[in-house]
Amino acid sequence: MKKYLLFLFLFYSAIANAQTILKGKVIDEKTKEELSGISIYINSTTIGTITDNEGEFTLTIPFNGKVELVVSHLIYQKKMILIDANSKETLLIALKPQNNTLNEVVIKSSRNKDDNYNKWGYLFTKILMGTDSHFAHSCKIKNPETLVFYFDKETNELSVFAKEPLVIENSVMAYKVKLDMENFKYAFNTDVLQVNYSTFFEELPIAKGKERNVKAWRYSAYYGSQMHFMRSVYQNNLTREGFTLYAYRTIKNKEKERVSKIIQLKIGQTFAANNNPNYELKTLFKDRDTAGYYQLIMKQNDIVALDTTKVSLRKLAVLDREMSTVKFNFKDTLMINYKPNSQSKQNITGKEVVEVKNSHGTKKNDGLNTYMYFIEDGGINIQNNGYYSELRLFIYGNMSERRISQLLPWDYEPDKPNL
Structure with missing residues (x-):
């Protein structure tokens, strides 16, 4: 096991420091004219450029593996291409005009x-x-x-x-x-x-004296995120990073599901009828008893019973040395519980507490919970920066709730502030 961990550490360090040069040219699909001023970027990163007068571009990519190249301009249809960053071939990309x-x-x-x-x-x-x-x-x-x-x-x-x-x-x-x-x-x-x-x-420019604050906010957004989890899977250090895996089976709160659908329907009708964005229950439902009952139900847990079994990452992740990726695959639903450890001194807002019932009795499971399952077979291939290109993993819970406001670029590396 120690040899495996040592190899993985050296393997990760070597490819983490790798850089590749991507070159290409963009032309009009019909006229074959070379297009200048076209935006070229790696999706969800800070890595981007525009084409020069000859329609050519060069990108320096700080990681290996598959990347999603985005080619975009207002008067042309956007093109997204999954490519191998290690490819030495010069790309030729043809764009179609916008069709309104x-x-x-x-x-x-x-x-x-x-x-x-x-x-x-x-x-x-x-x-x-x-x-x-x-x-x-x-x-x-x-x-x-x-x-x-x-x-x-x-x-x-x-x-x-x-x-x-x-x-x-x-x-x-x-x-x-x-x-x-x-x-x-x-x-x-x-x-x-x-x-x-x-x-x-x-x-964005950072005001003098605010550098520490920005680092702290980015640090807080990163830890416990999907990016953090996938990188931890790749590096085989889930436990050290605060993640625990469980095979997961639930009994859902049917009454809460029923009431939630009624409320969502009422919200839609309210928005359609007027400009008032207020959708508190006492405003949506005039009958006080109904509003009070719905409010009581919505305070209940989504899950009335939960059965879990702790699982090891070793059974779910396999290192592919040739592809420089980790194959991550599992059956049914996986619950990921994240608890910031003593080394993670960030503030995380919000906490989910559920009752966990298993063969060993009942226990409290504090932390941030995320749930994953595959909508089709095959698993995903995780790269060293946590990125994967397959679109078969469905995620809900804490990680999925971290949307645009907590989104970090895939080339982000946490620089821990002195808190």
Whole structure:
């Protein structure tokens, strides 16, 4: 075991310091004209550039493996390409002109158009930024005028489109995020969100004397996150980083699910009827007894019983030396419990406490819980920076609630502040 850990440490250190050079050219698909001023970036990183007068670009990538290259311009259709960063081949990328897809949607859905930012902007921002108020309140959309809202009264669904990439400034983490949103749909009846986007990060200037604060906020966003977990899986140090794995089986609170659906339906109807974003239960339901009962039920746990068995990472993760990745795979649902250890001196807001019942009796399980399962077989291949390209892992719980306001670029490395 010690030999394995030593090898993995040396293996990780070697590829963590690796850098690769990616080169390419962008042309118009029809005219073959070389295109200048095209944005080129690695998705969800600070690594990006624009094409020169000959349509050429060069990117220095500080990690190996698969990366998602985004090629974007307002008058051309965005292209996302999964490539091998280690490839020595010069890329030739052909772009198609925009076909005014958004305008077609506007015409077809004009009867559902409800283009009122004062009405829908609050809800959209809350869903997009996440539930942590400390981070979410520090994020501001700089170009809200680009948003177009549609509400379908028949399906009780809100759809949002952006005519150009959103520019979001996160003041506490000192990032400007360019978010190119492909679709956003929120179903009030089921409380299900569908959203696809690519992001590019830029460092914002940090005021003198505020460097320590910014490091602390980034540190807090990183620890316990999906990025932190995947990197810990890759490095085989889950326990040291504060993660514990459990095979997971639950008995859900059916009454809370029923009441939650009623409330979500009422929220959708309220938003559609007026501009008042207030959806407190006492406002939504005029009958006091009904509002009181719903409030009582919504305070209950989502789960009335929970059966867990602790599992070892050794059974779930296999090192692939040839591909420089770790294969991570499991059956059923996996619960990841995160508890900041003595070395992690960050403040994490919010805590989930559930009753855990297993063959050894009942115990309290304090910490931040996340749940994962695969929607199809095959697992994922984790790279040294925690990134994986497969789209088959479904995540809910704490990690999924950390949305744009707590998002860090994949090339981020924690620099622990002296707290």
